[in-house]
Amino acid sequence: MMTMVQAEDYPPLLRRSGLWFEELTDISEPTLRRTFIELSARITESAPDLAADHGDELVDQFNPGDLIDVTEFGHLLVVAVRPRTPETQESDGESAVGDLYDRINDVTADAMGGFLHGGYWEGPDDPSTDEEAGIRLTDFVSDRLRLTPGDRVLDVGCGNGKATTHMARRHGVSVTGITLSPHQVRQATDLAAATGLAGSTDFQVHDMLALPFPEASFDAAYAIEAVCHAQNRTDVFAQLARVLRPGGLLTVTDLVLLRPLEGDDHRALIDATIKNFHQGPMLLRGEYEACVRAAGLEVVEFLDISEFLRPSFRVTGRNFARFRETLEELVNESELHFMVEDLARFSDISELGYAVVTARKPGAAGGRD
Numbered sequence: 001m002m003t004m005v006q007a008e009d010y011p012p013l014l015r016r017s018g019l020w021f022e023e024l025t026d027i028s029e030p031t032l033r034r035t036f037i038e039l040s041a042r043i044t045e046s047a048p049d050l051a052a053d054h055g056d057e058l059v060d061q062f063n064p065g066d067l068i069d070v071t072e073f074g075h076l077l078v079v080a081v082r083p084r085t086p087e088t089q090e091s092d093g094e095s096a097v098g099d100l101y102d103r104i105n106d107v108t109a110d111a112m113g114g115f116l117h118g119g120y121w122e123g124p125d126d127p128s129t130d131e132e133a134g135i136r137l138t139d140f141v142s143d144r145l146r147l148t149p150g151d152r153v154l155d156v157g158c159g160n161g162k163a164t165t166h167m168a169r170r171h172g173v174s175v176t177g178i179t180l181s182p183h184q185v186r187q188a189t190d191l192a193a194a195t196g197l198a199g200s201t202d203f204q205v206h207d208m209l210a211l212p213f214p215e216a217s218f219d220a221a222y223a224i225e226a227v228c229h230a231q232n233r234t235d236v237f238a239q240l241a242r243v244l245r246p247g248g249l250l251t252v253t254d255l256v257l258l259r260p261l262e263g264d265d266h267r268a269l270i271d272a273t274i275k276n277f278h279q280g281p282m283l284l285r286g287e288y289e290a291c292v293r294a295a296g297l298e299v300v301e302f303l304d305i306s307e308f309l310r311p312s313f314r315v316t317g318r319n320f321a322r323f324r325e326t327l328e329e330l331v332n333e334s335e336l337h338f339m340v341e342d343l344a345r346f347s348d349i350s351e352l353g354y355a356v357v358t359a360r361k362p363g364a365a366g367g368r369d
């Protein structure tokens with residue numbers, strides 16, 4: 001038996017089956033309707049023979065021409081991609097990070113209000129949605145950059161482009177987003193087109209540790225929860241120092257240690273994050289600032305916003321638990337355990353902090369000191 005599906009039900013249906021929805025095109029005109037018209041013409045032509053062989057009733061009952069005007073009925077071309085399974089991935093390095101985000105991008109965005117970063121919550125009882133809190137964090141970052149319309153901005157580890165497009169719209173700036181995940185580049189490009197921001201955004205697959213841009217090509221740069229993937233933060237800050245113009249600002253958000261970890265339990269949780277998410281070590285404030293300076297940048301401000309971010313661990317962990325079935329198709333056992341069990345426990349690690357760090361490339365301030 002054939003069942004019909006509403007067009008808008010297709011994307012969630014595919015996602016629930018562990019496939020990425022890519023594209024849906026209504027091809028009713030060139031295929032279905034033309035076929036009905038041709039079939040109907042042929043049936044009319046051969047109606048006398050058909051009636052003679054099978055009786056008038058069949059000819060009356062089977063007339064595809066009746067379907068031509070039923071506009072609710074259509075023929076869709078649906079494109080979906082089956083993600084690589086955890087078993088087929090490479091074990092480490094940049095391709096492992098790209099693979100990871102290729103696989104978990106969609107479900108993570110569903111669990112984090114559309115972003116791939118946490119939110120800024122006014123307090124434990126803040127009634128905001130995940131999306132509102134995510135926007136607030138994005139705005140908190142861009143407010144540090146003193147952007148002016150027309151600025152060229154680099155979004156390092158841009159995810160699905162939700163923060164990038166929001167920033168381009170809010171400040172009237174041009175943003176280039178880079179990520180290691182081709183799926184994210186496609187999704188971000190589609191989002192920019194759908195929101196009228198294709199002209200002011202641009203998404204490319206590049207490694208933040210080997211930026212292909214000329215020296216001083218950006219007025220500002222930011223990285224939300226992305227530089228954590230560099231084994232050595234200085235390496236990525238040095239790349240950013242090169243592509244920023246003199247006086248240009250960089251703001252990054254990152255998990256940090258507020259004090260050395262106490263106890264094996266907390267250490268095991270942090271180690272699990274680093275392993276499962278291919279991250280570099282978590283650093284103390286002094287170590288972090290030393291990495292910024294070693295890259296030739298000046299530290300402008302180091303803000304500890306841990307208390308405002310902390311509710312995100314619980315909210316995201318709870319959402320991942322709801323999406324357990326989808327995750328089982330996409331991640332290996334260790335990653336699954338981390339996402340649905342461990343993450344929510346992060347709120348209890350009091351040594352764990354969340355910092356927003358702003359740095360400046362020395363030189364001409366461009367009037368924005």
Ligand SMILES: C[S@@+](CC[C@H](N)C(=O)[O-])C[C@H]1O[C@@H](n2cnc3c(N)ncnc32)[C@H](O)[C@@H]1O
Nearest residue numbers: 115116117157158159179180207208224226229
């Ligand atoms: C947690 S997501 C954050 C995404 C986005 N900034 C947001 O806030 O929604 C981390 C992002 O960093 C990117 N990333 C990790 N390592 C990278 C690298 N070496 N070069 C470029 N992007 C990288 C990932 O592909 C992913 O898009």
